[in-house]
Amino acid sequence: MSLTDQRIAELGLTLPPALVPPAGVKLPFASVRVVGSIAYVAGHSPQAEDGSIAGPLGKVGRDLDIEQGYAAARLTGLSILGSLRRALGDLDRIAAWGRVFGMVNAAPGFDRMPEVVNGFSDLIVEVFGPTIGSHARSAVGLAELPFGIPVEVEATVHLT
Amino acid sequence: MSLTDQRIAELGLTLPPALVPPAGVKLPFASVRVVGSIAYVAGHSPQAEDGSIAGPLGKVGRDLDIEQGYAAARLTGLSILGSLRRALGDLDRIAAWGRVFGMVNAAPGFDRMPEVVNGFSDLIVEVFGPTIGSHARSAVGLAELPFGIPVEVEATVHLT
C-alpha cells in the first residue's frame, strides 16, 4: 500500500470510481492527461460513491450555503484523487501539486468563493502534507457549470 | 507537406489566417507562446476565412443553439491550429496535447457546455488521432466573452 493510500485510509476517506456521466453525454477527453512529468487534471465535479455526480446541485449563495459548497469542493478533491490514482497507478508518484483552479457556480452577488474552494485545498494539504500539497490557486465565480454542479476544479500536478 | 497538414487536407479543412481584431482593439500578447517544449495557446475565438471573428455572436442557449455552439467550437479549433502552424512552422512538432480550457458564453440556466466544447475536442482527435490528440479539459460557462463571441478556448500543448 502506498504512503498516500495509507494516509487516505487513516483519514477515513474513500475515493470514488470513475465518473458515470449523465445519460447521453459524451466526454471525449481524458480525466488526467500525463505528458512527461506533468499531469493535467480535467475539470472535476463532486462525485457520489456510485460514481455519479453528487448533489446538491445549484448555485452557491442561493441553492447551497458556504458549508455545503465547502463539502462539495472536498468531494471534488476526492474525485480528482480517484482519477489520479487510476491514471498514475500510485499517488506516491505525485512530487508536487502545482496549479489549482477552483470554479464556483456563484449566485449573483456571492463573492466568498475562497471559503468554498478551501474544501479542496484543505483536503490536498491533509493528504499530501504542506510540502507536496502546497499549490497556487484561484477561486472564482462562474456564470454556469455543467449539469448545474456547484463546484468544478481543474489542476496541474508534477510527477517524480 | 507535413503529416498533420496532409490529414487536415484529407478532412477537407482549411486553416484561417491570423486574426484581424475589431477596429481599434490592441492585443499586446502572443497567440502562441513557446517556452522550451511547452506552447501556451492564448484564448481564441471562432474565425471566418478572411481572418475576422466569425458569427453568429451571442450567448449559447439564447442566441445560439447547441449545434451552433458546437460549430463555433470547431471553428475555434481551426483558428488555434492556424496560430500553431504559424508559430511552430510545422504542426508535426506537436507531440502531445495537454490542457484544453473551453469557455462558453452561457445564457442564464444553460448548463450543457460539454456538448458545445465537444466541437473542439472532436476536431483535435480527428486531426491528431487519439494518442497525440488526447487532452484534459474543462468546459464551463462564462458570464461574458470579448466582443460577444460564443466560445473561447485556450490550451497548452507539448512539442517534440
Add this chain to the structure above:
Amino acid sequence: MSLTDQRIAELGLTLPPALVPPAGVKLPFASVRVVGSIAYVAGHSPQAEDGSIAGPLGKVGRDLDIEQGYAAARLTGLSILGSLRRALGDLDRIAAWGRVFGMVNAAPGFDRMPEVVNGFSDLIVEVFGPTIGSHARSAVGLAELPFGIPVEVEATVHLT
C-alpha cells in the same frame, strides 16, 4: 540591485507587500508555487500600498469604467511582481512569461475585457521587455470575483 528591480525603479513603480486578506479569511495556498523551472502564480487582485485589497471594487462596465479597470489590472500586475520577488528572491530569475489568464468582474453586457487586461500586459512588457515579457493570454468575463474585486489575474512563468 537586479536588472528588473532597476527597471521597476526607472519606471517609478513600487511593489506592494504581501496581501493582507480581509478579516477572518483563510487562504491555505501559496501566492507563487515553484516546481522545478515553472512558477505557478495564484490569482491576484489589485493591492494598495498597505497590502490590503485596493478599491474601487465592483463590476467593470457598471461600477468601474474601462480606464479604472485598466488601472486595476495594472495594480494586479504590481501585486504579482511583489509576490514573485518574495518567492524567487530576484525577478531576474524569470526567463520567460508563459500564460496569463485575466479575469474581469464583468457587468452584464460588458464585453471589452481585452482593453481592461491590457493594463496587466502593458506593465509586464514595460518591465521585462518584449522578449521575456511576451505571453499568451485570455481576457474573459467572470460572473463574480472574491470580495468584489474588479480584476483577477493568474499566470505561469518560467525560470532560468
